[in-house]
Amino acid sequence: MSQIPASQPQPSEITPEACYLERRRLMSAAAGLGLSALLPGWAAAAASTALATHPSRYSTTEDKNRFEQITQYNNFYEFGTDKEDPAQNAGSLKVRPWTVRVEGECEAPRTFDIDALMKLAPLEERIYRLRCVEGWSMVIPWVGFELNALLKQVRPTSRARFVEFTSLADPRQMPGVRSRVLDWPYTEGLRIDEAMHPLTILAVGLYGKVLPNQNGAPIRLVVPWKYGFKSAKSIVRIRLTDTQPATAWNKAAPQEYGFYSNVNPEVDHPRWSQANERRIGELLRRKTLMFNGYGNEVARLYQGMDLRKFY
Ligand SMILES: Nc1nc2c(c(=O)[nH]1)N[C@H]1C(S)=C(S)[C@@H](COP(=O)(O)O)O[C@H]1N2
Ligand SMILES: [Mo]
Numbered sequence: 001m002s003q004i005p006a007s008q009p010q011p012s013e014i015t016p017e018a019c020y021l022e023r024r025r026l027m028s029a030a031a032g033l034g035l036s037a038l039l040p041g042w043a044a045a046a047a048s049t050a051l052a053t054h055p056s057r058y059s060t061t062e063d064k065n066r067f068e069q070i071t072q073y074n075n076f077y078e079f080g081t082d083k084e085d086p087a088q089n090a091g092s093l094k095v096r097p098w099t100v101r102v103e104g105e106c107e108a109p110r111t112f113d114i115d116a117l118m119k120l121a122p123l124e125e126r127i128y129r130l131r132c133v134e135g136w137s138m139v140i141p142w143v144g145f146e147l148n149a150l151l152k153q154v155r156p157t158s159r160a161r162f163v164e165f166t167s168l169a170d171p172r173q174m175p176g177v178r179s180r181v182l183d184w185p186y187t188e189g190l191r192i193d194e195a196m197h198p199l200t201i202l203a204v205g206l207y208g209k210v211l212p213n214q215n216g217a218p219i220r221l222v223v224p225w226k227y228g229f230k231s232a233k234s235i236v237r238i239r240l241t242d243t244q245p246a247t248a249w250n251k252a253a254p255q256e257y258g259f260y261s262n263v264n265p266e267v268d269h270p271r272w273s274q275a276n277e278r279r280i281g282e283l284l285r286r287k288t289l290m291f292n293g294y295g296n297e298v299a300r301l302y303q304g305m306d307l308r309k310f311y
Contacts, residue, residue: 004266005160006070006097008307011245013150025174029238029260031102032165036181036204039144039163040125045102046267047091048280049210050059050208050209051123051143051204051205051208051209051210052073052123053120053124053125053143053205054123054124054125054207055121055125056124056126058126058129058198058297059126059128059141060121060127060128060129060139060293062129062139063139064127064139064140064141065138065139065140065208065279065280065281066123067207068117069236069281070138070140070206070215070278071087071089071212071255072214073138073280074086074087074214074215075134075197075228075229076090076168076176076215076216076233077176077181077182077186077212078168078169078174078176078177078184078186078233079093079175080175080176081085081176081181082211084238085176086213086214086215086288087206087212087214089163089176090213090214090217091172092173092175093132093168093174093213093214093217093234094173095114095213095217095218095234096114096218097113098113098114098219098221098236099111099112099113099116099236100112100114100117100171100235100236100237100238101153101236101238101257102150102153102154102156102237102238102239102240103154103237103238103239103240103287104164104240104241105146105156105157105158105159105160105161105240105241106151106154106155106157106160107155107156107157107242107243108153108154108155109154110153110154110162112150114129114218114219117150117202117219117226118204118241119143119253120149120150120153120211121149122144122145123143123144123145123204124143124145124201125140125141125142125143125208126141126142126143126144126201126203127139127154128140128142128199128220128222128224128295129224129292130224130228130231131227131228131263131288131292132228132229133227133228133229133257133261133269133270133274135276135277135278135279136275136277136278136279137277137278137279137280137286137288137292138279138280139279140206141206141207142203142205142222143204143205143208143209143211144201144202144203144204144205144222145199145201145202145204146184146198146200146201146202147194147196147200147201147202147221148195148197148198148200149197149310150202150238150241151163151195151196154240156192156240156262158241159193159242160192160240160241160242160258161191161242161243162189162190162191162192162240162241162242162243162244162245163189163190163191163192163195163238163239163240163241163245163246164187164189164237164238164239164241164268165187165188165189165190165221165232165235165237166185166186166187166232166235166236166238166239167185167186167187167188167232167233167234167235167236168185168235168236169184169185175223181252182248182249182251182252183248183251184248185248186232186233186248187232187245187246187247188221188229188231188232188247189229189244189245189246189247189259190223190230191229191244191251191301192240193301194223194298194301197297197298197301198297199223199224199225199289199294199298200221200222201221201222202219202220202221202222202235202300203215203216203219203220204210204218204219213300216231216233216234216235217234218234219234219235219295220232220234220235221233221235223273224292224294225259225262225263225291225292225294225295225297226261226262226263226292226307227239227257227261227262227263228311229249229257229261230261244285247259254272255270256269256270258310258311259310259311260307261311262291262302262304262307262311263288263289263290263291263292264290265287265288265289265290266290266307266308267307267308267311272286275287275288276288293302
C-alpha cells in the first residue's frame, strides 16, 4: 500500500496568500449576487461548488484528514485499482445531467434529478471515520443528508426488507470498467433498518464543496460503521427488495467479504488481521473499534446475531 507523500504542496504554498484571499472575496461577492456567469471560468466553478451546511451531533471531533489526502488516496476501481488512479482518471466522469432511479418495493417509484436531490433535505456536515477493509482509515467531513429522507419519498412497502445500490458502469467514461476486476456494475446492499438508520447518509460533498469525482460524484453512499466498500460511489439506482441483494465484493470473494461487512476487530480477514489500522497521515497504527466506534448507535441492530457468521 502506498502512502501520501508528506511533501505535497499546500494550496497556501502554491498561491500567494493575498491573491488567494482576493479570489475568495471576489468569488463570494459574485456568488452572493448570483453573478457567477460574469466570473472567469476557474472562479465560477469554485464559487458554484460551495455548499451551505448545518453541523450534526453525529460528527466526530477527531482531527480531520486533509483535503489532499481524502481526494488523492482513493478506491474507485471503475477508474483503476491503484490509490492514485481515481484522482488521475475520474476527470472524465460527466456528473451532469445525472439521475437516480429509486424503485422496487415501494408505492411511489421515481427518477430523481441530481439537482432536485441536492435540495431534498437540508445538507449537513457529517464528520465520519471511514475504515477500509484493507487496514487504513481516514476522518472525512462529508456533506449530505440521511438516506431515510429519500426512501420515505418513495414510500417503501412492507415487503421492502433490503436496499440495493448500483453505481454507474460506463466504459466510455470509466477506463477501469473495461477490465474484469469486478463484475460490473458495482453493487452494494443494506438491510432496510440499516438503510433507515440516521447515521447512513447520501453524500454530495466534502469539506463544504461538491464531491470531487474520485470520491463518488455526484452522489455516493456513506455507512460509517461498515467497511468502506459498502459505501457505493456515483449511484444511479436504488432498489428496495424483499430478498438480500448480491453485492460486488461478495460475488468476487465470498469467503472474504460478507453482506454485513460491519467493522469488527475480532473477525480477521482470511488474509490479514483486522485488529488495528493505519490512520492516513499517522505513523503508529491504532486499535480498530467494534462498529468503527459507532457501537452506541448501531449495536442494537445486530442483537442476537452471530457476527462471526454474519461477517
Ligand atoms: N462504485 C464504487 N464504489 C466504491 C468503490 C469502488 O471501487 N467502486 N470502492 C469502495 C471502497 S473499497 C472504499 S474504501 C471507499 C473509498 O471511498 P473514498 O475513496 O471516498 O475514501 O469507496 C467504496 N466505494
Ligand atoms: Mo475499502
